[in-house]
Amino acid sequence: MSRYSKDWREISMEVKEKADWKCAKCGADFKDKKSSRKGNCLQVHHWNRIPEDNRPENLVALCNVCHLEYHRGRKGNISIDQLSLNL
Template sequence: MSTARYPENWKEIATAVKEASGWCCTKCGRVCLRPGEKPENWTLSQRKAYTLQVHHWNRDPSDNRWENLVSLCSSCHLDYHRFGQGNISPGQLSLFSEELARN
């Protein structure tokens, strides 16, 4: 898997974006888990649903300008990639899973 388009400090950038949003989804306002928060008795899929992810508005992971980044919960993130502008090419789909893997 190629992660070359992500900057080395991607994790720090992503954390800063999430912190700035107050660990809430920018679209639906869902309050997501902070790092290290592991509620007991939560299933993996519950935890996944409450994991905040960072989305690139222009879908270019090499473009990490602050205004290009937004915090989304995993379901809103999926919506953006499913119903976002235009058709999703296979390339964009693999980009999406890359993004997931990095989150």
């Protein structure tokens, strides 16, 4: 059973749109999909590592590279292997 809410797709889209489709850490721009490097994407990270907590202040848009860095630093709620499956 997923810990993510049923409306996670809509919530994550809102976070990405509010971030103007840019990574909050490195500034990578995903507005023009042609300009993003192959394999890179914009994801949404839960700061407190609780997927059920979708308060706006707990969510941040990160490119997959920066998102993976947070999870490698043990700042995430899923393993690196699970995260790589989302790429």
